[in-house]
Amino acid sequence: MTLQTWGRLVLVALLAALIQVGVLNDIVVGGAHPDLFLLLAISAGLAAGPQRGAVMAFALGLVADLFVQTPYGLSSLCYVLVAFAVGLAAGVPAGRAPIGFQLATALLGGVGGTLLYAGVGALMGQPSVPRHELVVVVAVVTAGCVLLVSPAYRLLEWTVAVVAGAHHDPAAFVSGSAR
């Protein structure tokens, strides 16, 4: 990834932290709130493919973990897997991901990412969440992902400087010249 991509990723991460901590944390439905960093990890997989998407998701996870009290690195671990899986799936339709595909990956990524986070957290000794609460958390996080996936995807496209049809060309990523 180019220096420009990293610079943009830092900006995106800071913006996400502000929105998550300042706004989304207070939008509580049934005790749960949307998770912007998980959405960005999904979008990174969509926009940058499995390899670079996973690298970006790792970095986003490290930033996300600065604002929670769960073990540091837990988000990175989960986001890497989510972004990689989404990136692999996004390799099937060529070119820019259509809106239907974005919504589908947001739906599956939201459910899978939240369950993965809860499962890995439980394995690491985090207090387990009652099943009915976990259902609410999954529903709220997934709804947030589905509602916001389009702007998040565009933001991550801007981050990796990708234009329609170019995001499967490795050379474009390496040079950072895909415009």
Added chain:
Amino acid sequence: MAASRRNTSQRLTLVILLLASITVITVAYKGEARRLVGSVRNGAGDALAPVQRGIAAVLHPIGNLFAGMVDYGGALSENQRLQLEVGQLRRQLIQAEQAQAQLNQLQSDQKLPFAAGIPEVLGQVISSPSSNFDLTIEIDRGTSNGVGVAMPVVSGAGLVGTVISAGRSTAVIQLLTDPRSLIGVRFGAGNVAVAVGQGEGNPLQLQDVSEASVTRRGAPVVTSGLDTAAYPSGIPVGTVSFVRHSGGSLTSEVLVTPLVNFSVLQYVAVLQWLSPA
């Protein structure tokens, strides 16, 4: 051939990132690295605190506009004042009832410590937990205001939780409903037990309650302050909401509903009190 090489490269990247994540988790789990991560987290909280306050100042009036179109500022102040008064009255009522029960059980000349005599630092809640798997809140007071780790936190109604992390201008409070929260409590006719959190919106569960313990629904539950407890004695925690004596067991199942409504918590007081431990 090229596709195969790309797949290998992708898998290698995935393995490296997973190993890196596990390494970060392991390294940051304890020791010096854990303290470093804590410091960085506190720094991040401090850095965002002014923005959070600004956003809260902008967004809260917009929300309140719908609640009180006419004289909303006055209505808000009045409402907050009344909520505080109601909370204080509830706390006094619980304390009075508990004091009466203690008087019936203890010698009249026994001295009991009171949380009311402990210095307090008032703080505003500026953030709910960023993770859905985390029962914490963040307040706009930190070490520069005299807030320290392990200090108890109360609201007008009763116990809120304990400070688990403190930056210069912010602090993170673990709510008493967090499953990691353990509180020594006193209830009924001189019974003592440990109250354990069971997650948001769920009552606390009292552990190791002997079947011989006498209590009833609605009975007050306060912190015990016994030995090296993490909380001073006499802080109202909640009321008994469920009691079941099972025939074959030596223990009873007792649930406690917290007095504090965590979903509308705006202001809290950090008690400048540290456990003797």
